[in-house]
Ligand SMILES: Nc1ncnc2c1ncn2[C@@H]1O[C@H](COP(=O)(O)OP(=O)(O)O)[C@@H](O)[C@H]1O
């Protein structure tokens with residue numbers, strides 16, 4: 001989806017919002033509405049935003065989706081688990097010093113982990129800074145328990161996931177998520193990458209809820 005060019009819209013660090021504080025682009029709104037229906041019975045609360053490689057728009061879509069859901073009175077937390085390429089801290093202008101890694105190491109309490117953003121009902125948990133071995137973090141019992149807590153404290157838990165083709169981190173995230181949204185970027189992601197990623201996701205038991213095509217300009221190339 002392309003950012004809408006409209007003089008009433010403002011773009012701040014990749015988050016689009018209009019001046020009266022409502023959500024904006026049709027694409028993000030549609031995605032938000034789809035998710036509201038998908039989670040009507042509360043069974044698709046933890047959503048993993050995944051794509052083949054980096055730079056396809058995962059962080060941007062996670063952020064815009066969270067802001068949109070927040071405006072519908074849903075309490076949302078976005079968790080940055082793309083340890084090799086964290087981006088939520090920049091988008092929301094928050095510190096990534098203490099996040100999931102420090103929580104697992106016992107250096108930050110659960111109560112202090114989610115950071116309240118300037119957007120209504122939107123909280124962010126960063127990956128943190130002490131990341132030596134991401135798969136050790138992701139397989140730990142404390143990590144699984146963290147997701148159980150988030151599940152009971154929030155209406156939506158959005159995981160900004162590591163991409164499929166760079167590491168195996170995405171596999172561990174499938175285990176804590178209810179479903180996956182698969183992103184591909186128009187003009188960048190190749191058919192082979194998409195096919196390979198979908199194969200990997202399916203092989204590892206992902207429940208693919210839908211797909212998001214980013215940066216589509218309406219043309220066929
Ligand atoms: N729809 C869009 N239009 C223009 N630029 C975008 C769009 N979506 C993302 N970007 C930019 O592209 C870059 C990569 O996006 P990002 O969300 O960080 O991808 P990922 O998290 O998959 O690595 C960022 O600089 C972001 O601001």
Ligand SMILES: [Mg+2]
Pocket residue numbers: 058059060082085086087160
């Ligand atoms: Mg990212």
